Amino acid sequence: MTKIILSGCNGKMGKVISNLALNHSELEIVAGIDKKSEESQYPVFDNISNCSVDADVILDFSRPTSLDSLITYGISKNIPIVLCTTGYSEEQIKLIEDTSKKIPMFRSANMSIGVNIVNNILKEISGFMYKNFDIEVIEKHHNQKVDAPSGTALLLADTIKDNIKEETKYTFGREGNCKREHKEIGIHAIRGGSIVGEHDVIFAGQGEVIELKHTAQSRDVFAIGALNACLFMGIKDIKPGLYDMNDVIKASL
Missing domain, CATH: 3.30.360.10 (Dihydrodipicolinate Reductase; domain 2)
Structure with a gap:
């Protein structure tokens, strides 16, 4: 079972992902990160630095401003990060590339x-x-x-x-x-x-x-792709590197 921390859990995509994950046999969302406080089936923290729940992968559907805290947490826990957020600056893209030398990083402009x-x-x-x-x-x-x-x-x-x-x-x-x-x-x-x-x-x-x-036709296509990416990135002993949806597609062939 792949355990996921979902950043941006109370946003539109976060809610779609949470609902789809409920019926998934191979993964579970064990914690959420969001500044908006809403009732949820898992504990939600306002910042990932406050998260006390162990997980196998971080999934981000929030804003580019969350990147630094996600990377800091990912490196400290040595767990992969799946980035589905867009709008990163050139400096942030460089930070993602540099971080991928330390931990597995997944970035795709579109999860479909x-x-x-x-x-x-x-x-x-x-x-x-x-x-x-x-x-x-x-x-x-x-x-x-x-x-x-x-x-x-x-x-x-x-x-x-x-x-x-x-x-x-x-x-x-x-x-x-x-x-x-x-x-x-x-x-x-x-x-x-x-x-x-x-x-x-x-x-x-x-x-x-x-x-x-x-x-x-619905946000489900992005959510399904994101969950597949989490399964791919959550495999045991995945090496540091920068991955994308092509790696997920190739792995399923």
């Missing part, structure tokens, strides 16, 4: 298996498609999402950019009176209502348009 399959397809086709197609990334989320563009949109855009030999540049949104340059990769963010998450990669050529699209 489907999104990661789309991302793997982009690795294979982006270099070829760029020759004859303009590339645009459009993401849609609910009106309460803080960061824009989404971490997933940046994940997809970075994959496209990294697999194109020619020099490209990001254009965030579009305005003005100038023509689009071919070297641009457009990234557009839409916020409204209760949209769970949509990501659309458009390859627009002469006389044809190809789209790769992923739509999350």
